[in-house]
Amino acid sequence: MTAGDAALEEAAPVRARRASPVVAAALAAAAIVLGGVFAGAVQSTLLMTLLTQAIITAILATGVGFLIRQNGVVSFGHAAFYGMACYTIALAMRHGVMPIEAAILLALVLPTALAFALGLVIVRIPGVAFSMLTLAVGQALYEFATKARHATGGDDGLTVNLPARVFGVSTSLFQDPHAMFVVSWAVLALVVLALAAVAASPFGRLTAAIRENEERARFIGYATVLPRVLVLTLSAFVVAIAGVLFTLYNAFVSPDVLHWSLSGSALIMAIIGGPRLIWGPAFGAIIFFFAKDMAGDVTEHWQAIIGVILIVVMLLLPVGLGGALARLWRRGAGHG
Amino acid sequence: MLVQVLNGLVYGGLLYIVSVGLVLIFGLRRIVNFAHGSLFMIGAYVGFSVAAMGGFWGAVLVAALVLALAGALLDVTVLRPLQREDPIVTVLVTFGLLLVLENFAQFVWGKDFLKMPVPAMLSGSVSIFGESFPAYRLLVIAVAAAVALGLSVWLRVSRIGLYVRASSADPLTTAMQGVNTDRVSVVVVALGAGLAGLSGTISAPLLALSPSMGSYILIESFIVVVVGGLGSFVGAFVAAMVIGQVHNFGLVYVPWAATMIPFLLMVAVLIWRPTGIAGSHV
Amino acid sequence: MADGFAIEGIDITRSFGGFFALKGISIAVPPGEIRGLIGPNGAGKSTLIDVLSGRADRWTGTVRMFGDDIGALPAHQRRRAGLARSFQRTNVFADLTVVDQLEIAARAAETPNVEEIMAELSLTALAGKRAADISYGDQRRLDLALALIGRPRILLLDEPAAGLSIGESLELAHNLKDLVARWKVTVLLVEHDMEVVFSICDRITVLHLGELLAEGTPDEIRGIPEVVTAYLGSSV
Numbered sequence: 001m002t003a004g005d006a007a008l009e010e011a012a013p014v015r016a017r018r019a020s021p022v023v024a025a026a027l028a029a030a031a032i033v034l035g036g037v038f039a040g041a042v043q044s045t046l047l048m049t050l051l052t053q054a055i056i057t058a059i060l061a062t063g064v065g066f067l068i069r070q071n072g073v074v075s076f077g078h079a080a081f082y083g084m085a086c087y088t089i090a091l092a093m094r095h096g097v098m099p100i101e102a103a104i105l106l107a108l109v110l111p112t113a114l115a116f117a118l119g120l121v122i123v124r125i126p127g128v129a130f131s132m133l134t135l136a137v138g139q140a141l142y143e144f145a146t147k148a149r150h151a152t153g154g155d156d157g158l159t160v161n162l163p164a165r166v167f168g169v170s171t172s173l174f175q176d177p178h179a180m181f182v183v184s185w186a187v188l189a190l191v192v193l194a195l196a197a198v199a200a201s202p203f204g205r206l207t208a209a210i211r212e213n214e215e216r217a218r219f220i221g222y223a224t225v226l227p228r229v230l231v232l233t234l235s236a237f238v239v240a241i242a243g244v245l246f247t248l249y250n251a252f253v254s255p256d257v258l259h260w261s262l263s264g265s266a267l268i269m270a271i272i273g274g275p276r277l278i279w280g281p282a283f284g285a286i287i288f289f290f291a292k293d294m295a296g297d298v299t300e301h302w303q304a305i306i307g308v309i310l311i312v313v314m315l316l317l318p319v320g321l322g323g324a325l326a327r328l329w330r331r332g333a334g335h336g
Numbered sequence: 337m338l339v340q341v342l343n344g345l346v347y348g349g350l351l352y353i354v355s356v357g358l359v360l361i362f363g364l365r366r367i368v369n370f371a372h373g374s375l376f377m378i379g380a381y382v383g384f385s386v387a388a389m390g391g392f393w394g395a396v397l398v399a400a401l402v403l404a405l406a407g408a409l410l411d412v413t414v415l416r417p418l419q420r421e422d423p424i425v426t427v428l429v430t431f432g433l434l435l436v437l438e439n440f441a442q443f444v445w446g447k448d449f450l451k452m453p454v455p456a457m458l459s460g461s462v463s464i465f466g467e468s469f470p471a472y473r474l475l476v477i478a479v480a481a482a483v484a485l486g487l488s489v490w491l492r493v494s495r496i497g498l499y500v501r502a503s504s505a506d507p508l509t510t511a512m513q514g515v516n517t518d519r520v521s522v523v524v525v526a527l528g529a530g531l532a533g534l535s536g537t538i539s540a541p542l543l544a545l546s547p548s549m550g551s552y553i554l555i556e557s558f559i560v561v562v563v564g565g566l567g568s569f570v571g572a573f574v575a576a577m578v579i580g581q582v583h584n585f586g587l588v589y590v591p592w593a594a595t596m597i598p599f600l601l602m603v604a605v606l607i608w609r610p611t612g613i614a615g616s617h618v
Numbered sequence: 619m620a621d622g623f624a625i626e627g628i629d630i631t632r633s634f635g636g637f638f639a640l641k642g643i644s645i646a647v648p649p650g651e652i653r654g655l656i657g658p659n660g661a662g663k664s665t666l667i668d669v670l671s672g673r674a675d676r677w678t679g680t681v682r683m684f685g686d687d688i689g690a691l692p693a694h695q696r697r698r699a700g701l702a703r704s705f706q707r708t709n710v711f712a713d714l715t716v717v718d719q720l721e722i723a724a725r726a727a728e729t730p731n732v733e734e735i736m737a738e739l740s741l742t743a744l745a746g747k748r749a750a751d752i753s754y755g756d757q758r759r760l761d762l763a764l765a766l767i768g769r770p771r772i773l774l775l776d777e778p779a780a781g782l783s784i785g786e787s788l789e790l791a792h793n794l795k796d797l798v799a800r801w802k803v804t805v806l807l808v809e810h811d812m813e814v815v816f817s818i819c820d821r822i823t824v825l826h827l828g829e830l831l832a833e834g835t836p837d838e839i840r841g842i843p844e845v846v847t848a849y850l851g852s853s854v
Binding site: 072073074076121122124125127128129131132133135136137139140143144147148260264267271300301302303304306307308309310311314315318 | 366367368370422423424425427428429431432433434435436438439440442443551554555558559561562566591592593594595596599600602603606607610
Binding site for chain 3: 215
């Protein structure tokens, strides 16, 4: 390495931080356009259905991954926030107490508020116990939804009576795989962009510092509970967005949207994709869906397959597939 | 009323036997085994299969031994290589194991609920203060009591037990005492897994067997361990007994909210005391 | 500033399980002084630093900073009030670059003197490097830099030279002495390297098994036979 290279490397972090908002915004805009073009080009409804589900779940995984990235803790209970958003819309529509637009707003607010309140109690708990708690919290909500049959329909679930138009747009559009793909893809791009901006902001860098060394952060003058609570709250908000999209798309909810196995899947997607990258978990989600689709006739062993993949990734590739890809790309770019 | 309390003891006792395995492993290695519930589940199935061939008592013995062996294997192949990593890595790897084991059970024993019969000699009822109570359930209480007693004696008397107690109080100093930690760890993890297998088998006649029973008991025992204070044996015992009672009275009086009660109790305890009842600083 | 002390601990006691880490210790450091805190292992030096900085729990007594009782303040508020500390075991943000973590610290201190600190502690050339990738000696200086950001009024140092070579620790000590003199920082310094302590401290407090053994100027301390035999040995 020459002296020039060394100087370049030192300057890189500072420069990258200044350039990133513009570059990221351009990237996101390009991604949204590309998504539209892609949806226009692909004829197969089957593929688009798969992709739309994958993208909605990718938003869920992005929320879960952001918590890992900024707080360094692993949640096994984010389905609670996702499912809560779904059920909020379903129940509001069932009882006809408010217009769909208000229900959507409420579906974003409630899980976010729950995460904030819960966060005040659970972010103080050290890493491993935090994982145990989130699992218990998520499952408590699931049990409640299955037991409270009179309200939630129990295991049978609820059909969501959506009105003809949502935000002035025909509801059928939200249930069309092609159109919904474009919507979800755009939301995902915006979420990733927004989270990247947060991560690069002073708040993002503070929470990264707290993740690295909570004690030292206190001794340089920061209260460390609230920032971590806010990260959890933000990640729950992202997950609630995914829940809203899911409900609009499927117009049906069942307790599955609250089950720990959904939390677990989202977590696995985040780990496979690599949570150190903001886009890693979304990438992991897409890989997950295609792998599951390709597994085809061995799907009854899908759970074991994904378990083995998780173990292998944890042991051999701690940066995840996205992280490895980013490294390869960087190396390739360096040589070229 | 008395019957209700006894039923609470049955459930609390089972929870205790499962949870104490988690406590043992946490105390020694500061990690949580997410596959612990799966060991309980596999224990129940192994017990089910052996009981069909060789009777109930053989099943209890075989299940406990098979799972203890599996625990030793788990320690050597998974926990030991990961001991220098962040505990989160172990959480995720054992979570992967949970998925594999659940799928394995589904493959071997099927998805349908299985029912293991109560052993014939214990199928009757006993009269306690004029109320009749199933004899088998009394056995479960007795086993839980025996485990609690045996374990606390073992923790006080044996070298390994002393080491485990010291380690759960203060892992840093204990690590410098020149004890062969690898050997201690194999014994402790095998014991924890064996207890999971034991509780799986003895609870099999009371529960419907399904591959997902493992994650259900895992969550319940997490609540016990967190409420009791991570790594605390006494705390886990008290928490298991309280949750056993609360769970049972909940089922009787507010069935629709019963599953929420242990969880609410946990949140309340954590607000009151973030490190659990026994309140050791983690 | 009623009583004229920068940092003051009055009748500090901390015990756990019947073992007393500190038994009614009182210490008072006037502004601008560099005070050494010495004593054998287990004397309670680090515990005292922990109590003063807000890291310890379950202690009794009074902690005052420029006359204000700060005993109930959490650590981060003490830091914002101008009471900073470093750590015995290097305590930096391993995955963050040097400049990033100093900038984060500067934001809390509301005094963006990052460039100044980096220059004073020879960290400028390492600004873009991750803390995990720099040498141990550089990490020790980074730890110190994190404490010195924002020009705190009081600095509690827990063995800042631990693990450094003799040359390195003396260099660090004089670097530090020069800096605190210019910035008028009051220092309480725990250090095992007696050469460092006796060359930069104005006064020295000796602790032994949680109790106050002696207090005085370096020359006075050298002249107390029981300190020399109990702790200093023949090396000084």
